[in-house]
Amino acid sequence: MAASPRPALAEERPAQADYESLKVAAEWYAVLQDAEAGARQRAAWQRWLDARPEHRRAWAHVEKVSRRFALLRADGEREAAEKAMQVAARRPPSRRLAAGRVLALGGAGILGWLAWRFTPLPVAVTAWRSDYATSIGEQRGIVLADDTRVWLNTRSAIDVQFNQDHRLLTLAGGEILVETGTDPRQRPFFVDTRYGRLQALGTRFTVREMDDDVLLAVYDGQVRIQNIAGGDALVRAGEQKRYTADGISMAAPADPAREAWSRGVILAENLSLADLIAELGRYHAGYTGVDPRVAGLRVVGRYPANDRDRTLAMLERDLPIRVQRTLPWWVTLEPR
Template identity: 30%
Template structure:
């Protein structure tokens, strides 16, 4: 996930939505909220936007909790009983905040990524979106992605806050087309390429023609059709073709050829509302095949039928994948 931070007003608005929707807000808290709302027109604008975006996810989560009493507690116990390496990874997942009773923000973030709420364009969990930009370029966002679009007289710039995009660039000799990430920028020299923003690095791959990569540390590289590189501010690493560098997600699938199962699970996570966790032993299993992204439950069940896997589900909150003992 990108390290992009929400502005303080938006963060306060999210906090108020979660507190008021919890059903535990007292009358004094509601009075404080009314005062906050009236204090600044920007507060009201942020509240309206955030409340509108989070209304349906919160309602869905509350409905699930009513339909599946006890599942939340079971999921919490399963995470805490998981062997140490997996538990360490699980603790990094924001959804555990709710599983441990520390707040609802983590679960809501699994439906509507909170870091992307104020982006110009964003997608939720399991959602892909194609946008036609003002210059005629076509921008497609993978699930849980967010971008800011900054067009001027001298440049067309897309800032990738988090997630993954592919762009089909319309020709414009006077305005270069650039996709910027936390680690550098990719400038189009042709028409079609993909960029992914990871936690500590970015990835760029080219489907047609070429791009120019410039890292924040001053490194440069031209990337040609069929090539892919991962990069940080101070390092560029060519990548062999794998599911990470392919754009099969545009068609709602991921194709793997002798890759670890962890690669498939990573591709499925942006499409899974709850936590999707895999043990180290299961993660190392090798996988071949084409797998759908839009029905993660079906994909995981199919894996359990063809691989020595045990899949345990705790309602919608948590799915744990381990080797069958």
């Protein structure tokens, strides 16, 4: 049984910074990237920064999102460079202005790749050490030796160990959908998480590591939960449960949205706008915030997980909101 925590791939959220401070921080960031920004603007920004601790926390979060966006861009450039090298080897011997420029931040080429490659990010380290992994916004399906099918959601990683005694997946972080194959040797099929072990009994199910627990939803067959403290529970088709190292929740109806992502869809059935945007944020490197005045609006529909602009356009069409793009990677939803 898994007994030691692994680095989580869950998205960090700035709960300690209020919405208004985050909004103003992003606006200041855009202003300061403008080549025309001078000493007067920087002095005003410094006064704002020093005025309240919340302002410093908001500014730190804006900088963190900016670095993450730049690192992912550098990773994309690394992949493009690698492809170019492979091809070559086969051959013979104002604010709007600031927003447009912000994409140039973070370095490029080999320097950008080195910054990405050697930055001690837990997510990246986990992915490098895992047998299979996905990056932000990527989903991947694999077929194992016993014909088990596994889909990895955004920012997810697993290790696979098949031996003469068992078939074992270890979820290093993120979310997976598993459809177990039939093993002629009848070896048991396990999934280890940081809070315990799951045993699949001829089944189709999803497992997602949350910030504070693990969510299991079963769509076919049954799955047994055994947490680190020795708790034991059987989850049947159509049910879902959450568990921690020392507790297992009561069963609830399995949420169809928990497997819709394998088809590239975010399924909203009377979901709050804030919850929908939080889910959408898992698939994108930038920040998408919701004004508290519209956060509670209820949403029903099917939205493309990997096309943020299209999803936001759909929401802007159907709800009394407008999309405010302060930076290419910083978007907020406000009352219309």
